[in-house]
Amino acid sequence: SCMYCDVNRAFGDLLPAKNGEEPTMQFLLEVVDILTNYVKKTFDRSTKVLDFHHPHQLLEGIEGFNLELSDQPESLEQILVDCRDTLKYGVRTGHPRFFNQLSSGLDIIGLAGEWLTSTANTNMFTYEIAPVFVLMEQLTLKKMREMIGWPNGEGDGLFSPGGAISNMYSVMIARYKYFPEVKTKGMSAAPRLVLFTSEHSHYSIKKAGAALGFGTDNVILLSTDERGRVIPADLEAKILDAKQKGYVPLFVNATAGSTVYGAFDPISEIADICEKYNLWLHVDGAWGGGLLMSRKHRHKLNGIERANSVTWNPHKMMGVPLQCSAILVREKGILAGCNSMCAGYLFQPDKQYDVTYDTGDKAIQCGRHVDIFKFWLMWKAKGTAGFEQHIDKCLDLSQYLYNKIKNREGYEMVFDGVPQHTNVCFWYIPPSLRGMPDGDERREKLHRVAPKIKAMMMESGTTMVGYQPQGNKVNFFRMVVSNPSATQSDIDFLIDEIERLGHDL
Amino acid sequence: SCMYCDVNRAFGDLLPAKNGEEPTMQFLLEVVDILTNYVKKTFDRSTKVLDFHHPHQLLEGIEGFNLELSDQPESLEQILVDCRDTLKYGVRTGHPRFFNQLSSGLDIIGLAGEWLTSTANTNMFTYEIAPVFVLMEQLTLKKMREMIGWPNGEGDGLFSPGGAISNMYSVMIARYKYFPEVKTKGMSAAPRLVLFTSEHSHYSIKKAGAALGFGTDNVILLSTDERGRVIPADLEAKILDAKQKGYVPLFVNATAGSTVYGAFDPISEIADICEKYNLWLHVDGAWGGGLLMSRKHRHKLNGIERANSVTWNPHKMMGVPLQCSAILVREKGILAGCNSMCAGYLFQPDKQYDVTYDTGDKAIQCGRHVDIFKFWLMWKAKGTAGFEQHIDKCLDLSQYLYNKIKNREGYEMVFDGVPQHTNVCFWYIPPSLRGMPDGDERREKLHRVAPKIKAMMMESGTTMVGYQPQGNKVNFFRMVVSNPSATQSDIDFLIDEIERLGHDL
Structure with missing residues (x-):
């Protein structure tokens, strides 16, 4: 039972209610108590990773844990019980024995960063309402581009809601680079475009092909060696084959760290072919990008500095809490060119500050979650x-x-x-x-x-x-x-x- | 200066370090102290909404606040200072005098929900790793569909990273419904498709048109009356005009609560026209959807039950922390039909539980942030x-x-x-x-x-x-x-x- 909260207290007693400060502080500290206990247990090998139940069991309501929503409010005490139950029947993704996903672990600095982010509760789309976060994003992306090896860390980028969306951005930008008229006229303004990616690559390239109007038939899968790495000769053969059929090769995705095998495609050899045929080279380093931070392992991404765009998810190999995925682009300005709609009602050019810091119009989203702070804070701390x-x-x-x-x-x-x-x-x-x-x-x-x-x-x-x-x-x-x-x-x-x-x- | 933390302590002293429990708890409580002080000040009218500085001022480093990242770790004490500075130079979006955005306020229950979500640090894409959150999403979406007025709350949906992406989903699904072959063959398999939306509507419909390969020229803007509401006769005239030119009308977006005027398009009259010409009707209720919760105001959305899809952002009018946006679809199965790639390496059909609860393949994303919990918890509490x-x-x-x-x-x-x-x-x-x-x-x-x-x-x-x-x-x-x-x-x-x-x- 709850130490602090009166059983009759409800949300209406919290701020902004009159005299709401004390109940608010008590409620939040009670929540923090639940969370810090969870954190302790997460690292404790004597606890379970999960307490499995089938969907129907949870839906029926286990030990009074009722998922149904109702018209009337619950007491704050019940809300705390709901919080405990939610954690109880979940999965401890930070447990030392959780190896199920590419994202695992519970970084304490990153966690603190997320708590702060939620408390700040703002949106990345203008400098006006997220001045500090916008600058942190800019500096961090520059640092990442330096690690990729682009001269002076020049270029562009954004944090996006996950690697699949980052990969989708890369395809959109490539199309805009070669066929900018598609933005206004649609895919009918372009010839039949084809994309290349390994049969071991992440399915998001195919999803992007479907969503963006290329069609999955025009996403050509490349053969790999027994280790799951693209065979460059196969890429070249398939480019020539596509050209012979009258299709126009546009984009090649090289995977740096495939989902299943963890394979690194030979980026330099692929870059040679992309140069030869004037194709956009994207490196999907969602999983493997983190190795750029390691002097010992970064050679596996040799050639990445020749890429036109890179996906890199710090929420995977670098242990940043979910989510944190970057799309990085070598050419400056093309991200805005591709996506901007110049909606005057959202991005006013006549503000008192330098509006080039307003990044919203570069994104396919309007509001954009603050994914940068936890990562920035972890980088500071580590x-x-x-x-x-x-x-x-x-x-x-x-x-x-x-x-x-x-x-x-x-x-x-x-x-x-x-x-x-x-x-x-x-x-x-x-x-x-x-x-x-x-x-x-x-x-x-x-x-x-x-x-x-x-x-x-x-x-x-x-x-x-x-x-x-x-x-x-x-x-x-x-x-x-x-x-x-x-x-x-x-x-x-x-x-x-x-x-x-x-x-x- | 910091009460709890030894000046020499650094991230390496925190969990999972040996004897890391005590420093971890102290560090987290110190962070919470910073955050709860911020929460108190947020609601205090004697504090400023923001302490404005130009980008170059923040980049130069104000009072020692250094945004640059370095190779070497900072002490935990410095990390706490960084947290304080980040909040200090930010914008208090929960301040009672912050009216700048459609999203404002700082809901305490929602905040607690976000803190828990970050602590759970998981991903929505399978039941396996997010059993409770997946079920909460399902139940909450059903409840929202009931409020829309779809029979028995049947249908489908997802929480997506913002209203622009939710609107993009609606266009993708409409295209899949009428021209499913576009998924495999691309836009060249369809005739010239046109989309209709008001000149007052959110720019995300145009962005979706550009991204998905329709082209912004094929997003036809509808005239509005002096209050910013679509004139139905103008829609019908433009449909007929498009047909006469040989184009194929596909999709109509009706805005429920426009960004600037807050206008509600006349949904019923638009629905009549969509029925007559067999077009997909989407209602962008990102901003106005919340009014469905009000017996007094929900009549402004009359006819929404006739929509094929609806965008509704609880992070706007309902005060849920950023972000929380739903795309709701009347026809069951079409979301998966449109987006699934059936990647066996991600979604194994041979699990021990009912895998229809694995929602990942419905999304254009792979990993999906847990946006549901804060909303569910607020609904419970209120x-x-x-x-x-x-x-x-x-x-x-x-x-x-x-x-x-x-x-x-x-x-x-x-x-x-x-x-x-x-x-x-x-x-x-x-x-x-x-x-x-x-x-x-x-x-x-x-x-x-x-x-x-x-x-x-x-x-x-x-x-x-x-x-x-x-x-x-x-x-x-x-x-x-x-x-x-x-x-x-x-x-x-x-x-x-x-x-x-x-x-x-």
Whole structure:
């Protein structure tokens, strides 16, 4: 029960109510108490990662947790209970044993940054209402462009709501660069344009193709080697093939850190081809961009300085809270050229300050969430050096996992060799399948192993790791490490847990 | 100086560091202390709305506030100073005298909801990692569809990153409904499609036209009456004109609450025309959707139940923290049909739970920020009744302003009659212009009045209200009330301040 709040208190007692200051402070501190307890437990390995329930169970209302909305207000005490329940039945994505997503971990500085951002409750679209945040965004984007290697960090960019939207921006900008008349006349003003991206790339390039009016048929998938990296010769062959059919190649996406394999496409070789055929080169570094912060690993992105645009999500490998994704563009002015509508009622040119700081008209959004502050604050607190340490540590950990299982009984690696990123892809082969010859029966059985282990893992709530099929490969586990709280002991635990749960399958 | 934190402490002392729990709790509580002080001041009328500085001043570093990022970490003490400075040089959007945007106010329950959301730090794209939030979204969207008036609240929807993106979704879905082959074959598979929207509508419809490959020339602007409402006969005439030219009318946007005038297009009459010509009807209720919560005002949206899709931003009129925007669709399944790519590596069909709750593939994004919780929590705390009271109060306040200035010396209303929404649009005429005959000279001078007053207002930091030109009307003030902390005395203050600052112009 609640220490501070009178059971009869309700939202109407809070600010801006008269005498609302005291109840407001008490309520907020009570909420903070719930949140800080959650933070403590998140890092505590004796707690579960999750307390799994099926949708119908939660919808029916577990132990009085009622999700339904009603006409009448609830008391503040009940609101606090709702907050506790919401956290209780959620997933601790910052738990040292949560490995399910490319984004994991709970960075305390980033968390503080998000709390401040919510309290400031403003919008990025003009300097007028977000002066500090707008400047922080500008300085941070410049720093990121310097790390990419564009001269003097010149160029442009924005933080956008996720890597898929950042990738969509890149396609829009490329189209505007080569066929600016599409902005006013539509796709019928352009010839049949084609986009190229790897069969291992993120599906957002295809989504952008569909949304922007290219059509998914005009998103040509490139073949990869056994490690999931684009084969440059295949790109060139497909460009020539498209040209021969009368289509116009426009855009090539090179992935720096693919979602499943963590593969880095050979950017320099792809850049040579883009130069030769005058194509826009985008690098999707949503997952792998963070490696630019590491002197040891940044060579994997060699050639990125030749890209026309880059997607880089600090909310993935750099541990920034969700969400924080940047689209960076080498050519200045093209982002505004592509997207501006010059709506005088939103962006007044006759303000008393330098309105080039009003970034709203560059975006496809109008209001834009403040995603920069947490990242800026983390950069201040850690320095570039701190990000580097984090990244190097995660890559070391994944190599530890790789070394541990590559020759271990009951494991098969999905591809050979040290992973390029923290992605380690493997099958666990239960004893019952170990002697079985390769063939449809084994494949079908193996396909069901990972989902079964995952289901048991979630039921027991001890750890979480993702699985998926890829191409003709049946379901396998994809382990990724981006969580700063994970240690070798957590990797050991995961292996033990997979074996415990999967042994009798 | 900092009460709790040792000056030598840095981010590396925080969790997940060994013995990191105590420093983490101390650091977070220190941050909360900064934030709660800010909250108190936000509601205190004796504080300024903002402490204005030009970009170059902030970039040069005021009183040691250094925005630049560096390689080396800062101490936690410095991080706390950075937090204080960030708030100090920002804008108090929750201040009772902040009227600059459609989104204003600082709702305490919503704020608590955002703090929890950041702490949970997860992503909406699967039930697996956001079970509670996914269900909250589903239930809340259903409730919103019920309020729109769709039978049994059936349909579909998503929370998206802002009204512009929600409007973009509506255009994409309309295109998919009538020309599904565009998804695979691109816009060349469709005839020349045209979209209709009012000349007073939000520029996001035009942005969507540009982005999605229609071209802005194919976004036909509809004429409005003197109150900014679409003239239905003009819509019908323009549909017929487009058809005669061989174009194919696809989509009509009716605005419920325009950005500047707060006008509500006559939805029922527009719906009749859409039915007659078999066009998709979208209602952009980003700003006006909130009025559905009010028994007194919801008649202004009569006919909305006939729309095929609706944009409704609770972060505007309903005071939910940024951001929270819903795209609601009457036909179930079409959102997924339009956007899904069925990426097996992201959305595994063989999970142990009902995967229809995995919403990620419906979105154009991949990761999706949790925008639902704050809204759900506010709805719990206020009930529908609480939202209704808030909305009715804001509309009453704007009518108070309207009544106060409509016949006051030195004011001219931009349009006649009681405003439909909280938008009150007016010119302040300084004494020097009052005797001047209408003509170019007066227009030019009047055009400069609002920017000058606004600049002085920002320099003195006492209040904030927006201005803009519209069509052939020179710069005028657009007052809007969505801030729950505003009272009649704040309206009085605004008027006094405009007169004080503008008297000698």
